[in-house]
């Protein structure tokens with residue numbers, strides 16, 4: 001299907017215990033650039049990613065990915081969840097975690113092939129974690145763990161990458177490594193969507209922005225929507241504190 005939206009969200013409402021977390025969102029994502037999802041704490045950013053993956057019950061609306069229901073195309077989407085929800089004590093090595101990215105391609109009783117192992121090795125290499133292959137994931141630093149989860153996403157060879165707050169708790173080197181990787185994947189034609197609540201680097205990192213506060217406030221090229229009026233509609237009163245730093249709006253404002 002030419003020109004079909006990669007992700008097409010129509011009239012989406014998701015509630016937890018009958019309390020809406022996102023409300024009537026319409027959004028067609030098809031652009032080539034890197035897409036950021038921003039909004040205050042509790043705005044429904046993580047819920048939106050989970051809804052795309054059908055990890056939360058959808059109260060109302062439809063989501064299609066490549067024109068299909070998500071269940072049909074799940075292996076084309078990789079997801080790195082927000083850190084807090086991962087069980088770090090689970091006794092698995094870096095290699096094991098990255099191999100999980102290959103399971104989407106393997107049958108139920110199929111064992112990883114030499115090719116799967118080569119893809120896993122390459123993914124680990126791309127995030128510079130070679131020397132940690134046999135380490136338990138729980139023993140790594142926050143930045144290293146995030147690299148491993150990125151490697152898992154790479155090994156999956158998906159078309160769409162969903163990252164939820166990938167920069168939280170990582171060192172500057174890892175942050176740059178993640179950015180570089182996002183660009184590489186995007187240049188290869190993959191869709192990269194990143195939830196981020198920190199506004200500081202939004203203008204450097206994202207070509208497009210989805211701004212939400214339960215409702216969709218705006219979606220468009222960053223230079224068009226990263227404006228005080230839309231930001232204050234997204235962040236409400238909290239923005240006055242942010243505005244004091246002034247750097248968010250740059251000199252060109």
Ligand code: ADP
Pocket residue numbers: 016017021039040041042043044045046047048
């Ligand atoms: P964000 O990622 O923007 O911080 P979330 O999508 O995590 O926001 O949450 C949106 C709202 O839904 C918040 O009010 C949050 O407390 C609530 N919420 C999120 N997950 C659950 C859940 N599993 N059960 C109940 N409420 C939830």
Ligand code: MG
Pocket residue numbers: 045046047082164
């Ligand atoms: Mg979140």
